[in-house]
Amino acid sequence: EVHLVESGGDLVQSGRSLRLSCAASGFIFDDFAMHWVRQVPGKGLEWVSGISWNRNNINYADSVKGRFTISRDNAKNSLYLQMNSLRVEDTAFYYCAKGRSSAISFALDNWGQGTLVTVSS
């Protein structure tokens, strides 16, 4: 069974940094693309970033480009999101999600429970 567990969410001040982690199990981690998706409480889903199985294809939503960096450690079955220059509007639940295939173009077929990032002014 696929299991994704996010950690690292916290209350931080605007302008500071935070690093989220996602521990994966139950599947061959380095065969699949991985994503981060966020959701402001009570609002819709926003795709944040995706990384292909071999890190050759990485991209970001315009809203975070230049501030956030996605990475993965296939040896540790882990996904990360380094968030710099945080803004109040980055406040949201951040979900780690597994892609259906190795490329970031495919659907997200398993999601973690999410971790809450709160950015104060």
Next chain:
Amino acid sequence: QSALTQPASVSASPGQSITISCAGSSSDIGYYTSVSWYRQHPGKVPINIIYDVSNRPSGVSDRFSGSRSGSTASLTISGLQAEDEAYYYCASYTMGNIQVFGGGTKLTVL
């Protein structure tokens, strides 16, 4: 990076069928087959219910079906049940090499 356009809400009675539309463009839904749908109950994690326009993951009821016409995708739920009351989101891969979600549709089962 415009979000896909969904109706804010739809409603129907148990046993009826509903269709939720998801309007995109020639740069996303109109070009790629990587169109997916997700269901999210309040306070819960999203679940993938349709991938590649019309395919159902194992374990998803055949009451759920997906289709596409031009740049608009649709999710149809037949034989509505109380448990179907939830938020539904569409998503698509785009020419910008990103995924984009729709704004979400709240389904109310009357």
